[in-house]
Amino acid sequence: MITLRLNHQQHAFLQTVVDRDAHLGDIGDLVRAALQDAPAHALAGVVRPESPAPPRRTPVREHILEPGTGKAFEVSAGQVVRIAQIEGHQCVDLNVFSLSDRRERLHAGRTRGMQGPHPGPGDVLWSNAPWERPIMAITGGTASTDTQFPFCSRLIYSAFFGLHDRTNCQEIQNEAQREYGLDPWDLHESLNLFMHTATGPGGEAVIRRNQARPGDHLELVALLDLLVVPNVCGDDLSNCSNFGLRPVRVTIEEGRGEDARSARAARDRAVVLGLPRPREIPGPRPLRRDPGYMAAFPHLPLRAADVRVELGEALAGRFRRARDTTLYGDDDAAALRDITLSWAIERLGAFAGND
Numbered sequence: 001m002i003t004l005r006l007n008h009q010q011h012a013f014l015q016t017v018v019d020r021d022a023h024l025g026d027i028g029d030l031v032r033a034a035l036q037d038a039p040a041h042a043l044a045g046v047v048r049p050e051s052p053a054p055p056r057r058t059p060v061r062e063h064i065l066e067p068g069t070g071k072a073f074e075v076s077a078g079q080v081v082r083i084a085q086i087e088g089h090q091c092v093d094l095n096v097f098s099l100s101d102r103r104e105r106l107h108a109g110r111t112r113g114m115q116g117p118h119p120g121p122g123d124v125l126w127s128n129a130p131w132e133r134p135i136m137a138i139t140g141g142t143a144s145t146d147t148q149f150p151f152c153s154r155l156i157y158s159a160f161f162g163l164h165d166r167t168n169c170q171e172i173q174n175e176a177q178r179e180y181g182l183d184p185w186d187l188h189e190s191l192n193l194f195m196h197t198a199t200g201p202g203g204e205a206v207i208r209r210n211q212a213r214p215g216d217h218l219e220l221v222a223l224l225d226l227l228v229v230p231n232v233c234g235d236d237l238s239n240c241s242n243f244g245l246r247p248v249r250v251t252i253e254e255g256r257g258e259d260a261r262s263a264r265a266a267r268d269r270a271v272v273l274g275l276p277r278p279r280e281i282p283g284p285r286p287l288r289r290d291p292g293y294m295a296a297f298p299h300l301p302l303r304a305a306d307v308r309v310e311l312g313e314a315l316a317g318r319f320r321r322a323r324d325t326t327l328y329g330d331d332d333a334a335a336l337r338d339i340t341l342s343w344a345i346e347r348l349g350a351f352a353g354n355d
């Protein structure tokens with residue numbers, strides 16, 4: 001016997017696949033079919049050097065983002081925000097707004113256009129028109145980033161998975177930024193942190209299995225006073241976060257002279273020949289915390305919904321050959337969940353193109 005460790009959302013998805021497939025009687029049948037089809041070394045991993053420890057600075061605030069949640073942080077110009085993996089494999093969506101005017105916010109498209117699809121250390125994040133200026137500088141870290149994929153939303157899970165009530169970045173962001181009076185339509189395209197993307201056979205962008213390790217992080221210096229809103233991606237049905245929701249650490253620290261110099265160098269490199277003259281934008285709408293805010297994230301708590309499966313000797317052997325120690329280490333449960341959910345998603349025809 002082997003245990004397939006799931007949460008109730010993943011269980012509901014697998015039950016949907018079983019209900020639509022005449023060849024499958026229950027989730028145990030689905031697991032056995034997935035293992036029967038699993039090629040040897042199906043779970044590729046990349047061995048990379050350990051992530052170097054971040055430099056010492058004066059701490060301002062630290063917060064653990066729990067699965068299914070996000071948080072809005074006020075960050076003053078010059079302070080450093082670090083977003084770091086605890087367990088690894090977790091994608092994070094990042095929204096950023098100007099504290100002095102909620103209408104100015106991170107523009108993922110402009111950032112992609114100016115810095116390329118995967119901004120990293122030495123790049124800046126740009127705001128929307130008519131401001132269009134660097135608002136944060138990435139000064140260090142080991143995280144992969146992406147600007148090509150929109151946040152996961154209620155739509156995605158309804159359209160592709162038939163699930164109408166489950167965690168998603170759209171609703172998590174909405175709830176986190178409600179603390180500062182931002183409305184549901186104040187969501188902008190996220191900067192995707194720790195997302196591993198590549199180019200597919202037709203030249204299209206595809207999401208690959210998440211390679212983030214414990215300690216991987218990204219450091220960003222605020223170039224103006226900001227509201228920075230990261231959230232743990234609500235997607236536990238794709239390789240984006242390797243079929244799980246895991247906690248992430250957010251740290252805000254006072255910037256050192258070295259951080260200011262790195263931020264200035266990134267800004268100067270991005271701007272090259274200067275910015276257009278700032279225009280007077282009437283009626284600024286500053287952001288203020290709602291003192292009565294009580295966080296109420298939807299779709300929580302996530303409940304365990306494990307399934308015990310009888311494998312037999314032959315399928316147990318296939319599982320041993322399929323799992324890859326570089327990606328999941330000795331975590332058999334994570335490997336089995338990946339093989340099973342990957343197979344089910346391909347069977348359903350959802351999210352074609354990812355692997």
Ligand SMILES: [Zn+2]
Pocket residue numbers: 093151152153168169170232233234235
């Ligand atoms: Zn998401």
